[in-house]
Amino acid sequence: MTVQQVLLLLLLWMWLPHPCHTEMLFRRTPDVRPKSFGGRTSGHDGKAIHRQKRGWMWNQFFLLEEYTGSDYQYVGKLHSDQDKGDGSLKYILSGDGAGTLFIIDEKTGDIHATRRIDREEKAFYTLRAQAINRRTLRPVEPESEFVIKIHDINDNEPTFPEEIYTASVPEMSVVGTSVVQVTATDADDPSYGNSARVIYSILQGQPYFSVEPETGIIRTALPNMNRENREQYQVVIQAKDMGGQMGGLSGTTTVNITLTDVNDNPPRFPQSTIHLRIPESSPVGTAIGSVKATDADTGKNAEVEYRIIDGDGTDMFDIVTKKDTQEGIITVRKPLDYETRRLYTLKVEAENTHVDPRFYYLGPFKDTTIVKISVDDVDEPPVFSRSSYLFEVHEDIELGTIIGTVMARDPDSASSPIRFSLDRHTDLDRIFNIHSGNGSIYTSKPLDREISQWHNLSVIAAEINNPKDTTRVPVYVRILDVNDNAPQFAVFYDTFVCENARAGQLIQTISAVDKDDPLGGQKFFFSLAAVNPNFTVQDNEDNTARILTRRNGFSRHEISTYLLPVVISDNDYPIQSSTGTLTIRVCACDSRGNMQSCSAEALLLPAGLSTGALVAILLCIIILLVIVVLFAALKRQRKKEPLILSKEDIRDNIVSYNDEGGGEEDTQAFDIGTLRNPAAIEDKKLRRDIIPETFFVPRRTPSAPDNTDVRDFINQRLKEHDTDPSAPPYDSLATYAYEGNDSIAESLSSLESGTTEGDQNYDYLREWGPRFNKLAEMYGGGESDKDTS
Numbered sequence: 001m002t003v004q005q006v007l008l009l010l011l012l013w014m015w016l017p018h019p020c021h022t023e024m025l026f027r028r029t030p031d032v033r034p035k036s037f038g039g040r041t042s043g044h045d046g047k048a049i050h051r052q053k054r055g056w057m058w059n060q061f062f063l064l065e066e067y068t069g070s071d072y073q074y075v076g077k078l079h080s081d082q083d084k085g086d087g088s089l090k091y092i093l094s095g096d097g098a099g100t101l102f103i104i105d106e107k108t109g110d111i112h113a114t115r116r117i118d119r120e121e122k123a124f125y126t127l128r129a130q131a132i133n134r135r136t137l138r139p140v141e142p143e144s145e146f147v148i149k150i151h152d153i154n155d156n157e158p159t160f161p162e163e164i165y166t167a168s169v170p171e172m173s174v175v176g177t178s179v180v181q182v183t184a185t186d187a188d189d190p191s192y193g194n195s196a197r198v199i200y201s202i203l204q205g206q207p208y209f210s211v212e213p214e215t216g217i218i219r220t221a222l223p224n225m226n227r228e229n230r231e232q233y234q235v236v237i238q239a240k241d242m243g244g245q246m247g248g249l250s251g252t253t254t255v256n257i258t259l260t261d262v263n264d265n266p267p268r269f270p271q272s273t274i275h276l277r278i279p280e281s282s283p284v285g286t287a288i289g290s291v292k293a294t295d296a297d298t299g300k301n302a303e304v305e306y307r308i309i310d311g312d313g314t315d316m317f318d319i320v321t322k323k324d325t326q327e328g329i330i331t332v333r334k335p336l337d338y339e340t341r342r343l344y345t346l347k348v349e350a351e352n353t354h355v356d357p358r359f360y361y362l363g364p365f366k367d368t369t370i371v372k373i374s375v376d377d378v379d380e381p382p383v384f385s386r387s388s389y390l391f392e393v394h395e396d397i398e399l400g401t402i403i404g405t406v407m408a409r410d411p412d413s414a415s416s417p418i419r420f421s422l423d424r425h426t427d428l429d430r431i432f433n434i435h436s437g438n439g440s441i442y443t444s445k446p447l448d449r450e451i452s453q454w455h456n457l458s459v460i461a462a463e464i465n466n467p468k469d470t471t472r473v474p475v476y477v478r479i480l481d482v483n484d485n486a487p488q489f490a491v492f493y494d495t496f497v498c499e500n501a502r503a504g505q506l507i508q509t510i511s512a513v514d515k516d517d518p519l520g521g522q523k524f525f526f527s528l529a530a531v532n533p534n535f536t537v538q539d540n541e542d543n544t545a546r547i548l549t550r551r552n553g554f555s556r557h558e559i560s561t562y563l564l565p566v567v568i569s570d571n572d573y574p575i576q577s578s579t580g581t582l583t584i585r586v587c588a589c590d591s592r593g594n595m596q597s598c599s600a601e602a603l604l605l606p607a608g609l610s611t612g613a614l615v616a617i618l619l620c621i622i623i624l625l626v627i628v629v630l631f632a633a634l635k636r637q638r639k640k641e642p643l644i645l646s647k648e649d650i651r652d653n654i655v656s657y658n659d660e661g662g663g664e665e666d667t668q669a670f671d672i673g674t675l676r677n678p679a680a681i682e683d684k685k686l687r688r689d690i691i692p693e694t695f696f697v698p699r700r701t702p703s704a705p706d707n708t709d710v711r712d713f714i715n716q717r718l719k720e721h722d723t724d725p726s727a728p729p730y731d732s733l734a735t736y737a738y739e740g741n742d743s744i745a746e747s748l749s750s751l752e753s754g755t756t757e758g759d760q761n762y763d764y765l766r767e768w769g770p771r772f773n774k775l776a777e778m779y780g781g782g783e784s785d786k787d788t789s
């Protein structure tokens, strides 16, 4: 055994509460191993007798963790009392870490640990030991289990799970109010020694906070901590193991502590008097200004309610609290008038809405201020005595009569005089006028209810000092009726009397109308202007009357038309009457009184004609006219049919024919060969611009010899067609059309070939043949082409 081993064992013996294990090696101890080690041996009962026979002299081993020595750490010694020390026994180790972590000297039974062991990794190792006879290889002792327990040393410092804690505590809390608990953990063995016994202390944050050493509870340490002074605190807590003793390991954490607000501050108005101004014209509800009390608290602890508690304008103004800005807005409650009152004084109170009774001792949580409101003068427009005026006036009043007076005054203290005027847009006919000085409205034109019953005017009042400041008022003028219109026949009466009428027979019922509108309704009276032996009128007293015959036997040969004047009058004041004349024709009637014919003279007299008759006559005339027009049109149409010979048509054809002409290059348009050899003309070189009504093949004359004069040839062709019996009446046209190809007579060519007939030299045709052909075709000259020139 080395000196080191001896020292270590000595240390262990001193330190451990257990019996020294070196001693255990040499003393037979019957099962002192704690049950927790889970050995297969039994308890303290009778079986202990068997164990007496056993020769193992060992029990549990203890080993210190974190050994830092250079050599193997000695764990302990296996020893059997069968071992005589002669080397005949061999010790064998198996189990956790046997052979690697733990090695055994097979002769001596000394166990060593080969490397550093960390208890926090594994606290104990379970191993099995065997002792065999080296010679026989038979176990001298039964295999047994034992435990190497690793002893803790303080190799872990306390740690906090959080690096920074945040916590809050209300301001003004009493001393010792718990804020938060912080707990550090230590990985060392808490069941052994003080390695894991943690003590808390405060490194930073005094004197405001303290920490309970055993629990880590942080508490307030200062009374009346005021958030309004300081809100944030940073507290550093240290946790130290070994019960906080020197040499212990330590860890720290930071706790951010916030003081939360309580309502410990009342609202305060910064000024004791506030001045506001408001123009008198401001309508009800206008905001005049605001007052604001400050409160050092925050959130709902700073919420303030404003009210007017006193003053001489309490009924004139309101105050409302604006929640977002915590202001009191003063508004107009009743219309202001500078001329009535110019200064108001209000006492405004601001009070916290959320009060904490704990802080009542600090005083009332409200404040007051005086608000002075000056009303400013505004130049106000005139004010009418009424919001509208209604004047009623009879239509027959004299011109210039005052129909009513409007009144207005200047509400300002200066009381400027007023000028009145009429809005001419409301009186386009200029019927009314107004005295600008006193507002009297009078007529300047006669009134007529029957034209307009209402005149709705607009009167403008303006201050003389400030003409732009105007007010308008509506003036309704109702025109009252006066009986100024006489009644008249309601309609025009077209009346007749039968020749065979008898006395008393009804010939017409008449009624009347009147433009006036009397209050009691209309009442008309009918009478004859003079006594009449032939007709009479009978008033039905319901605003109608009947015209009756007074005798028999009327004769249209004697008198064809009677004129009967009828007087119609109303019964209003003043009575108005008129005379309407009824025209009564005398007509022949059948026995039932149906009109058959009236006098012939009457037919010619427009007055005696019925509209029906007039319409019939008109219709007859129109029909006659239509027939005449139709007849004329038909005649013209028939005359027009053979008009194909008219000059316009021929000219049309010529113009179209000219279109056929080609230019120099147009070699296809005409072949000179046809001139020389008429046999080649059989091709249907028909004009394309007219459709021939009859197609006739040109009869051929024996073709002229090649040297025949072109002129002769053309004449021959022309003659041939002139004498053609099958040609249509407008033969010359068709012939011309065809012949044009061949003829050069009357050509308009620039070669002046067709100007003078007779002395033309056609020799050039031989030299200029192709060109001429084209020109001839272009200008289409021919014998009968005289119409074109």
Ligand SMILES: *[C@@H]1O[C@H](CO)[C@@H](O)[C@H](O)[C@H]1NC(C)=O
Binding pocket: 164, 166, 232, 234, 256
């Ligand atoms: C703690 O407080 C410090 C200083 O007041 C600040 O910088 C930090 O951000 C805070 N940390 C947390 C997590 O609130």
Ligand SMILES: *[C@@H]1O[C@H](CO)[C@@H](O)[C@H](O)[C@H]1NC(C)=O
Binding pocket: 405, 435, 438, 439, 440
């Ligand atoms: C207003 O003045 C006019 C003329 O100046 C006068 O005729 C009229 O009577 C006055 N009206 C009133 C109501 O005095």
Ligand SMILES: *[C@@H]1O[C@H](CO)[C@@H](O)[C@H](O)[C@H]1NC(C)=O
Binding pocket: 454, 455, 456, 476
């Ligand atoms: C004028 O006013 C009266 C009363 O308000 C109304 O009955 C009438 O229709 C108005 N006339 C015109 C032309 O506006």
Ligand SMILES: *[C@@H]1O[C@H](CO)[C@@H](O)[C@H](O)[C@H]1NC(C)=O
Binding pocket: 531, 532, 533, 534, 558, 559, 562
């Ligand atoms: C009444 O009729 C007679 C004959 O028909 C005629 O002469 C006379 O003028 C008429 N009287 C009046 C007032 O029309």
